[in-house]
Amino acid sequence: MTGLSREDIARRAAADLWDGAVVNLGIGVPSLVANYVPAGREIVYHSENGVLGVGPSPEAGKGDPDLINASKQLITLMPGASIFHHTDSFVMIRGGHIDLALLGAMQVSVEGDLANWSTGDEKMPPAVGGAMDLAAGARGVYVLMEHTTKDGSPKIVERCTYPLTAKRVVKRLYTNLAVIDVTPSGLVARELAPGLSFAELQGKTGAKLDLANDWKPVSV
């Protein structure tokens, strides 16, 4: 059971973005979201390195090395795009001008604590990038990630064991197995990957889940 592809996770998350939303795309699966804009909506994608109006990836062999996203992948610009320097970019981020940050994660806790910059392993140098600024400054944080680590350990946990990026910031999770809301009463699974049972999902999750009464299969 591998569930959704990385592209499908991105497509599913994009479907929840509203007309007019300003959305920062972080490193990893979130960077793929720029390829998916729901029909009939205008969404302004922000990249921390100084771009508003990120468009889809260029065709293979095209693109400009000075147009990249946080993942350092080539991007295009939408009509209406703007380019600005780093300090202004983080004025937008820290100052609450970004509606939503879509970020990757190493661990997310029941309370929405986010850990995505360090495993605490002294031999593995850490890398924080813009994650702490985004977690502190965006008006909302959603996480897009694989449900478990490569060796199958849960990334959704009761308490993060890795150093935190920020406390109580994650509101929703999109994984290859489910869409899960972080609520005051705990984690609520809203959608499950097609063919996956709730018991299987719970078995791959390191914290107690509730199943929403109106749950449905993920549709992409």
Add this chain to the structure above:
Amino acid sequence: MINKLVASMAEALKDVKDGSVVLIAGFGNSGIPVELIDGLIEQGAKDLTVVSNNAGSGRTDVAKLLGTGRVRKLVCSYPRTSGSVVFEEMYSAGKLELELVPQGTLSERMRAAAAGLGGFYTPTAAGTKLAEGKESRMIDGREYVLEKPLKGDVALVKAERADRWGNLTFRLAARNFGPTMAAAADLAVVQAREIVELGAIEPELVVTPGIFVDRIVHVPTPKQAGTP
């Protein structure tokens, strides 16, 4: 007459001293002043503190500088990227001190230095390991961390276009840290792909006003970082 153009890379970097704090613009491989970095390696200053968002990939530009062993300390937000082999070698061998700074805090600390401020309170990193040992305070019910200014002795910046007064424009998202770093260093050295006549850049389209720039060296065909 004001003329910040210099004839050679050697002249542009002639008085960079050992122990300098060197701000190097760029994000990923975009906006990295490759030729200025090569010039600094040639110039030979050592015991440097380098401030840069990433730590280079492969063995060119920022990675090449780290590999010379002349960098004592790296102040950086995201050193570990695909291909950051030199950083990982130097770090794991204990030959390089790392100060990890959240990206927005890194940029704002340099802006504070440029703006003559003694620091600022930011919500970024509050309550995390990266705020340990730093003063914090509650402001309107929220925790903020005191961050101090980060001033450069030298900034190395890649611009697209420059005039002899130092007015600059940048190419696409290669702008990134350039404007802030130019303003935050005592000596801002710029490599520009094109040198234009005074007045050729529309005043309202100047991105970095010339007063933030000290020296300009013409590099008509700049290399993109990360390419051999």
